[in-house]
Amino acid sequence: MDIFSHTLWGYGLFGRQKPWLAMGFGAMPDMVSFGAFAIIRLVNGNYVAGKPPLEIIPAWCFMLYDLSHSLLIAVIVTLLLFWMNRALAFAMLAWPFHILLDIPFHTRHYFPTKFFYPFSDYFYDGIAWNSLMVWLPNVAGVILVVIYRLQSRKKATSL
Numbered sequence: 344m345d346i347f348s349h350t351l352w353g354y355g356l357f358g359r360q361k362p363w364l365a366m367g368f369g370a371m372p373d374m375v376s377f378g379a380f381a382i383i384r385l386v387n388g389n390y391v392a393g394k395p396p397l398e399i400i401p402a403w404c405f406m407l408y409d410l411s412h413s414l415l416i417a418v419i420v421t422l423l424l425f426w427m428n429r430a431l432a433f434a435m436l437a438w439p440f441h442i443l444l445d446i447p448f449h450t451r452h453y454f455p456t457k458f459f460y461p462f463s464d465y466f467y468d469g470i471a472w473n474s475l476m477v478w479l480p481n482v483a484g485v486i487l488v489v490i491y492r493l494q495s496r497k498k499a500t501s502l
């Protein structure tokens with residue numbers, strides 16, 4: 344899924360108490376991998392908009408993608424945090440949710456989501472998130488959860 348959708352899914356579903364954190368955790372898995380690579384290309388003056396070809400993506404970007412998209416790691420970290428700070432852990436649920444969205448909507452051709460990493464390289468060869476049959480329902484879902492979140496925040500502030 345695109346990073347804006349992940350950010351807004353995080354806000355809509357998990358941004359009740361800590362909206363900025365939920366958005367940050369929603370975006371984080373892609374920011375630490377693709378985002379870091381995009382910033383480096385910007386600084387080096389060789390950034391080109393759009394999906395970079397696999398041949399120019401450095402090994403560290405693949406490793407950070409695999410680490411940040413491991414459902415095992417995300418669930419363990421979120422559960423550990425749950426005992427320390429429940430509001431923070433609730434916002435952090437945007438991280439495992441990001442991975443759950445990526446598992447069926449990445450193909451084996453471009454960054455398949457190895458959700459048992461580092462114990463297994465298994466992935467599901469899904470449907471690309473940018474195909475219209477995925478992207479349009481995604482946009483509809485994002486709009487619904489953001490409206491829900493905005494309405495619930497309005498109600499909370501008017502009490």
Ligand SMILES: [Zn+2]
Nearest residue numbers: 372373441445
């Ligand atoms: Zn992702």
